[in-house]
Amino acid sequence: MSKYKVNLKINNIAVSVDEGTTILEAARQLNFTIPTLCQHDDLCVAGNCRVCVVEQKGARLLPASCATPVSEGMEIQTNSLKVRQARKHIVELLLAEHNADCTKCFKSGYCELQDISNDYRIGDHIFLDLVKEKDKERDISSPSIEKDDSKCIRCQRCVRTCDSMQYVSALAVTHKGNNMRISTFMDKPMNDVVCTNCGQCINRCPTAALTERNYIDEVFDVIYDPNKFVVVQTAPATRVAIGEEFGMEPGSRVTGKMVAALRRLGFDKVLDTDFTADLTIMEEGTELLTRLKEALVDGKEVALPMLTSCSPGWIKFQEHMYPDLLDNLSTCKSPQQMFGPLAKTYYAEKINKNPADMVVVSIMPCTAKKFEAERPEMRGSGYKDVDYVLTTRELGRMIHQAGIEFEKLEDEKYDSILGESTGAAVIFGSTGGVMEAALRTAYEIVTGKEVPFTNINIKPVRGMEGVKEASVKIKDAKPEWSFLEGVDVNVAIAHGLVNAKILMDKIKSGEANYHFIEIMACPGGCIGGGGQPMPTNMEIRKKRAAGIYEEDEAMVLRKSHENAEVTEIYKSFLHEPLGHKSHDLLHTHYTPRKRQ
């Protein structure tokens, strides 16, 4: 659509921009930064914090630049004395209701309020301290998310995230005036409401009102406990994001440095969730083919399309919102939860350790994984399968605390066993990745040939579109899979729960003709997870995704069934996908939950 151009002046510089552009965007085009707090590129306009106010010639009011579209002939000053005074007042007011205990705050150094306050050198605290919740206990009911109202500046980014990106609305504005706050349904604790623990609210909170529950001290305690054997696993998406914690570009591939840092932190073995990602493909791919066979050959009532189960935020969403479709979910545990029980059985046996003395720590791009590890069913090994889950951010903090100069580390390799992986596992980190990995393997199982895409890059399932669809025709199926000959395998991918809802409603209404659907709770998939470095926006997520696909292409092996350790574990321990052992250790069941 061609747009009208609007001419205006910002700080006396003429600029011509598309109609509908906000003053803030126009100023950015001229390389003027206007401070913002409630504004976030991923979210709709709010215009409520007011720090982005500017002066408009001839206007009585200072418009909020984030919420005001440009108009012809407008003359804007972004830093006039009037603007400076108002902006300072507004920051002062926010600080007056903010528990500014910066020295002990987890967000210090990453806090957007702190940044603006520093920029304007606000320290006199002209106004009265209004913090009401200072002595109130923080809400630590959830194993994933910590909510501290004394840090909240009521910008409503979390509210908009939870509603418009995730279709959950666990967080909402309640009360008015001086009692206005962000709360849950009936002010219930976070763990008792419909929250998927996805942590997207945390990624967008400008202060420390919402943070992950952090377990850094607990992990250091076990690392330094001589009686404990501590193994760590790292999720695919962490390796293209952790660099950001050390000032590196988003998408920087720092797998080797991360391994080296983990070893220096004192973990006894550094292993890889990518190994169980490959294993997931074997289990889930077989499960899909089995379901298709049961449906097409045996004429059984089988729940199709099959839905992926790697994303614990998505799992909880479905348990709350679509409990009647739980049969469609793959019974496969997520790679994290496949790793735990294997570490405490197969691996413990191999290295001759008593699983009771083992501690499994995960480094995840995710906050929902913390909740997942606490699920009562996640004790397949007879012990708690995964003991501690840390976010990418927490790992960054640990490395800082330990004084390890991350950027200068030489690359190191994962320990063996449970350390080998393929490119198919790496791409689990990006939206469409599980689908691509599954197709690479399933197609080859069925036809004995590689998927018919250049360099096995299945481009139609990649990218940041909210809902993606693709179709792969099976050609020259092997005799045992002849029922699939000529079948178009229809797949769909959604990331971000608001997009998941679109697909789920289609399934519910019977419009969907898919066989297999991949859903990730977070925008962009795990690379945009709730435990990833901040800030986040589309550009950053795209860079991380690019890093993921580069990592894949750089691997020698790029198909899960080629992973030698996977072959070995089936030979010596699991015997076959969906077998008895797998059932006990690698598969799970789900719990219908209420919507209130």
Added chain:
Amino acid sequence: MENKMKKVDLIFDQVDHLAILDKSLQRTQDEIILDVIESGLRGRGGAGFPTGLKWKFAKNEEADQKYVICNADEGEPGTFKDREILTQVPDKVLAGMALCGYCIGATEGYIYLRAEYNFLLPMLHKAIDKFHKELKKRDFDFSIRICSGSGAYVCGEETALMESMEGKRGEPRNKPPFPTSSGYLGKPTSVNNVETLVFALMIAQEGPTQFKEMGTFDSRGSKVFSVSGDTPTPGIFELELGMTLEQFVNEFGDGDTKAVQVGGASGFCVARKDFKNTLIGFEGIPTGGSMMLFNSSRSMYNILNDYLEFMEEESCGQCTPCRVGCQQLVKGIEAVKKGVKPPAYLEELQKLSDTMRIASKCGLGQSVPNPFNSIIQNFREEIIY
């Protein structure tokens, strides 16, 4: 101007509202709108936007549906005139809405009724049913429904009102877009005060001249005032605009009036020394009708404190200057009163209120400085000591 103030009877005069409507439907929309523009009628809710222009903007929008909303939220402390208008002449209000609907091309109208006025519902529903029957006879497509508020003051602000009608939290929207282009359910909407709609109807009957000849250049016509406080004659009075506060106080004061709060909690406080020079109207001090008189027995600190506590509670809380600013003002004057902060702190607070005036999102936060600055300036001693 003669010293005796002129009382008027346009609003409460019983007229044949259907006859006016019938006559108006013979004319074009533009003719009526031009009359309303020509009359100089400005919104009677307090903000004073020219009514005819609002209708014109709404008319000029292309849309499959448009809406007329009668703002009967009447939340401003000290106003109670819309209740009386709805009680005495509901038919004129309904006809005013239909007139607006005809002019802008809307077939649906809503009365947003203040929650505390729900006792009017049976009577209003009866009047609406009767009115609908009359419209049907005339084959005129317009229907009116009532939407009951839930008690928030901010929902008198037109965009918060529409959010509330849509079932959402009553929070003001960003403007632009203005309601005449994107209002209720995103459709062009004309939101008019109860009194404004009745005046528009009367202008449609009488033509613009009579109305235009009353009042002053910026404040044409008459206005219904709600008079309360230290007065021997509290009540509702329709008066010609353009009087000075002195004339007003001579009429309504108890002989000991030290201040008049013009325009309710969001209006201005005028001290006795300024009565003579203060005109009630848009060139002086505008009001949505609230006139509160205070005599020398009243503590201006308590009055200011009451207003600020009201605003502190009634702010929707979404924007920083209003939410936190109101709290700072309430607690700030208390701190000065108690000696926790020096008197000079009042100047800091006045600077803060200036920021609230220009940086708040809606009229609520933007007008808190009115009572604050005017009371601090006029009665500084009473605040400090």
